[in-house]
Amino acid sequence: MHNIVSIGKQSSVSIRDLSLSFGSVTVLENLNLDIRDGEFLVLLGSSGCGKSTLLNCIAGLLEPTEGQIFIKDRNVTWEEPKDRGIGMVFQSYALYPQMTVEKNLSFGLQVAKVPKDEIDRRVARAAGILQIEPLLKRKPAELSGGQRQRVAIGRALVRDVDVFLFDEPLSNLDAKLRSELRVEIKRLHQSLENTMIYVTHDQIEALTLADRIAIMKSGVIQQLDDPVIIYNRPKNRFVAGFIGSPSMNFLTGELVEEGGRVVFRTNNVSFSLDGYDASEPLRAGRKVILGVRPEHIKVDGDIQGGEVHEAVVDIEEPMGADNLLWLKHAGHTMSVRIGGARRYAVGTNVRLAFDMTMASLFDAETEDRI
């Protein structure tokens, strides 16, 4: 009963209490997820977190041990992959090597006994959208990586599916092609308005493509949110450390009372928490972790008042547009991002100001955001 009630009309894919284990190894446990109609959802996590397993469950390639999967309000938990209204794009393209591009695109339709002229129409349309018309008579071996992945997307496209599933589709491509195809996938989503579920371990892909990101670790969704919220208000230390490159700076310390206000203190250095938006009152004596992103630490000329700290430049990493400084401060090494034109010699003393409105505080024990 409760399932029927909880599925909203706008929900495209719903996962209810899904568990999956291989023998004694539990990969997914009691996972719940609602994906809105037309949404681009990215499942993000490092390898072995269960993101691909979840996608394979949605596709029907793996049988869940427990739980239910709904696609378009229909319980498809026991349905065959072909009856679920899904198309899937794989990391290794998975094109049938002995068939031409055209045959690759039409294979599923032939199996489904779609009339010949309808097959031709749909193949032509998909080829047009993906600009692969000149390749139709070629074999996959004669295509470049980017072209192959385009054909793989086309194979999902011809089947007129409700939901697209992408399993790390860009991971086998070189950096330049990856960013090109990323834009193309985003454009495709904007014009088709299908629901898309996209598995990746690349945070740039996740941040650029997603309407919402689900960050997974050990088979559990850690946070499901808008990319901006995930970036700026991570729910726990894992999410905070996973998103962002270089990683957020973490300082382990304690909340103490100083001059009537609660401040963060580590290695005898105090940090004012003015401007921090805490979800609960800050109590002195609590062991906490302060997290600040490299771009939320202001250096020298950028400082506009507030508390100022002193630090020493340890390493400088010029990255073109940005310049990354690794600083020693209060017994910690922290990274700071400044403009690419501003250069510092190693050993220089610099002044720092921490932007606490953009910082994160985590409980040292639970590692959850305070």
Next chain:
Amino acid sequence: MADISTLNTTVAGFDAVSSRLASGPSGRKPRRMLSTRNIVLYGTLTVAALYYLLPLYVMVVTSLKGMPEVRLGNIFSPPLEITFEPWVKAWAQACTGLNCDGLSRGFWNSVRILVPSVVVSIAVASVSGYALANWRFKGAELFFSILIIGAFIPYQVMIYPIVIVLRELGIYGTLTGLVIVHTIFGMPILTLLFRNYFASLPVELFKAARIDGAGFWQIYFRIMLPMSLPIFVVAMILQVTGIWNDFLFGVVFTRPDTYPMTVQLNNIVNSVQGVKEYNVNMAATLLTGAVPLIVYFLSGRLFVRGIAAGAVKG
């Protein structure tokens, strides 16, 4: 100032490098043909090749000589007078027991055993291997383990039970019985071969085909088969040579008029009556060995490719 001086030293460095390049060795390093390494390498290869080719040479030469010339005993000398009489005799006239129609009877028996055995065993084993590799069914592991254990049981242990089974089925001594025996005994190794090959193909292809809606047989025939020519060639070579060269099953499970070629060859060569016709024996042996030899020559390249493909993963 500091910048300019650094620049100058860099330029000087480039000059030094380019002058070194002009005077020193460049391009491919020259190699001597008659180095110790080459002499040892090609010398060993030549000796090994001669060692294996010499018996073949003796056989071919002897089979082309008449009996008077054979009796001279110069087994390495080429025939003074080339005659194909021994070949004709071996094929059409040599006697085994009461039959005096030569090896031709055995040849056709062997063909009648070989073709169905090879076709049926490869067909069944490839489907089993595909099912084991791609369709995780309940008990698959157990089934596979039993199959592998089957490959290690000595044939001799099973001969008598099989004789009884074939007798009860009423096909003991017939070619059908022998075909069934060959098919079953080919199963473990062939299934293992196919399973490993199919397991080495990207599993995503199989997944993609399932999403495209293809079923068990559609995936087998339209996706897997077209990608598996090399392993089918390997299986074919293994089965053709194995079954053609088989002696034990042939002698146990057939009767004199259904003897395969190998058994008949043995009977010709080992017949104790009359004179030993070495030239006929040599010709008969070469005729018997011709089939596997031809199969090797025709498909050797694919064989190597298939073995390598199966070896990478699985």
